[in-house]
Amino acid sequence: MEHFDVIVIGSGSGMLVASAAVDQGLRVALVEHGKMGGTCINVGCVPSKMLIYPTDVIANIKAAGKLGVNATVDSVDFNNIMGRMHSLVEEDSGHQALAVEASPDLVWFKETGEFISDYTIQVGQRTITAPKIFIASGARHGLPLIKDIDKIGYLTSDTVLEMQKPPTSILIVGGGYVGMEYGHFFSGIGTKTTILQRPNRVLPDEEPEISELLKKEMQTRMEIYTGFEVLEAMQKGETKTLVARSRLDGRQSEFSAEEVLVATGRVSNADVLKPEKTGVTLDRHNFIKVNEYLETSKKNVWAFGDAIGMQMFKHVANYEAGIVWHNSMHDHKIPMDFSAAPRAVFTHPQVASVGLKEEEAKQQSHKVVIGNALYRDTAMGAAMGFPEGFVKVIVDAETGKILGGHIIGPEASILIQEIVNAMVSETGSYAPIAQGMHIHPAMTEVVQNAFGNLKPA
Numbered sequence: 001m002e003h004f005d006v007i008v009i010g011s012g013s014g015m016l017v018a019s020a021a022v023d024q025g026l027r028v029a030l031v032e033h034g035k036m037g038g039t040c041i042n043v044g045c046v047p048s049k050m051l052i053y054p055t056d057v058i059a060n061i062k063a064a065g066k067l068g069v070n071a072t073v074d075s076v077d078f079n080n081i082m083g084r085m086h087s088l089v090e091e092d093s094g095h096q097a098l099a100v101e102a103s104p105d106l107v108w109f110k111e112t113g114e115f116i117s118d119y120t121i122q123v124g125q126r127t128i129t130a131p132k133i134f135i136a137s138g139a140r141h142g143l144p145l146i147k148d149i150d151k152i153g154y155l156t157s158d159t160v161l162e163m164q165k166p167p168t169s170i171l172i173v174g175g176g177y178v179g180m181e182y183g184h185f186f187s188g189i190g191t192k193t194t195i196l197q198r199p200n201r202v203l204p205d206e207e208p209e210i211s212e213l214l215k216k217e218m219q220t221r222m223e224i225y226t227g228f229e230v231l232e233a234m235q236k237g238e239t240k241t242l243v244a245r246s247r248l249d250g251r252q253s254e255f256s257a258e259e260v261l262v263a264t265g266r267v268s269n270a271d272v273l274k275p276e277k278t279g280v281t282l283d284r285h286n287f288i289k290v291n292e293y294l295e296t297s298k299k300n301v302w303a304f305g306d307a308i309g310m311q312m313f314k315h316v317a318n319y320e321a322g323i324v325w326h327n328s329m330h331d332h333k334i335p336m337d338f339s340a341a342p343r344a345v346f347t348h349p350q351v352a353s354v355g356l357k358e359e360e361a362k363q364q365s366h367k368v369v370i371g372n373a374l375y376r377d378t379a380m381g382a383a384m385g386f387p388e389g390f391v392k393v394i395v396d397a398e399t400g401k402i403l404g405g406h407i408i409g410p411e412a413s414i415l416i417q418e419i420v421n422a423m424v425s426e427t428g429s430y431a432p433i434a435q436g437m438h439i440h441p442a443m444t445e446v447v448q449n450a451f452g453n454l455k456p457a
Helices: 014-023 038-042 045-062 078-102 177-188 208-218 314-329 358-363 379-383 412-423 431-435 445-452
Strands: 006-009 028-031 106-109 113-117 120-123 126-129 132-135 139-141 169-173 192-197 223-226 228-236 239-246 252-257 259-262 266-268 301-303 342-345 351-355 368-374 390-396 402-408
Touching: 006 014, 014 028, 014 314, 038 045, 038 078, 045 078, 045 177, 078 106, 132 314, 169 177, 169 239, 169 252, 177 192, 177 208, 177 342, 192 228, 192 252, 208 223, 208 351, 208 390, 208 402, 239 259, 301 314, 342 412, 351 412, 358 368, 358 390, 358 402, 368 445, 379 445, 390 445, 402 412, 402 445, 412 431, 412 445, 431 445
Parallel strands: 006 028, 006 132, 028 106, 132 301, 169 192, 169 259, 192 223
Antiparallel strands: 113 120, 120 126, 139 266, 228 239, 239 252, 342 351, 351 402, 368 390, 390 402
16 A cells, blocks of 8 residues: 555646645645546637637627628638647646656556545555545536437537537537537537527526527527427437427427537546545535535545536636645635636627526525616627627625626626626625726726616616
8 A cells, every 4th residue: 555645636626736735745646547637628628718719700700791891701620720729738738747747746646546445545456545635536528318329429528529520510419508619619610500408598507688698699500499308319321310309398309410419517426436435425416525615524535626516617626726725734724605706608609607696696685786788888889889798797785795797798708807806805895896997998898887787676
């Protein structure tokens, strides 16, 4: 058995903990059976945005006519787009791997680990133990209960990155973050795209009016069917067919395409890791249960990132890594606060949100005021050709504290940051946004306008 000061499972945000431990002079075991860097670098946010940004450019070119700019897209070099993506991913992951292998106090175990007893993990033929363990084992793509889906060679958010040529048509099962982003990508490069979504709206975790506008805008470039549950898959020659049932009236329809992408959520990797063997409790979905300090049910074992199934975004996992490292080294513990954790969906238009939705705020007995502002009502909005989009903010009427912010429109992922920064200020009030000078004309004015339009909910 090999003894270490710290074991870190997962090389995504887990690397932040591993690096901090090495900097403290500790001997660290890093358990990572895949490529260095985890989901984000290899199959998640980085490669997907390398694909999506070119389709943003395509969408802007196609919309340029209304601004008096007559331009066309002559062709899309799919191999160039994919090549740029793979080059960046391999460079980032490769540099991390070299850095890890060059560190004398960091040992990389390149096989899948499994707990076999308290604080003890079997990795291939080697057994390792440490008094402190950090689990950042992540999650993987989920698969819905669809008859014969395993017989048609479907794509996932992982395997879609290995495509050698663009399909002429694609069916995307799932209208959440991943499904809508890849819907934007494929429709942008000229693939006939159809999205089948089981819930009654796309992005069901966002405000209803955001879901409605996003569907309206994206339906100009693809077909979107909400409230349709996929029941069965079949393949005839080169064509893949899905049978789906309307949850509204029960009618069944068939949808066919060259490829099928399944994007129906993520499931925990804990079934492989088996942390229950070291006394770590899992929830009913097999995600690791933690308290507000990101401690598991086992002393000196922490978990964070996608492994805990809450706010599954890279920037959140990075923040959590700082929390668990602090709490492992100091008696004064810091709780993890998700109330100002932002998220963004890189569709066209973009979507970004932070905090509570309107109904959630009401359910928590807040006296709520709501502010709305349209992109088109700003000077920059006029300059941009009056794009569809809006900002919605939710404020506690008694304290002025921001409870939530929701944006759909150009650069939503950037505009949301102003709201996030105010939320984490000392009072969390919207006053700095309302009182701060905003450049005119700039799109940030739409955020200020929303807080200037507060009305009782």
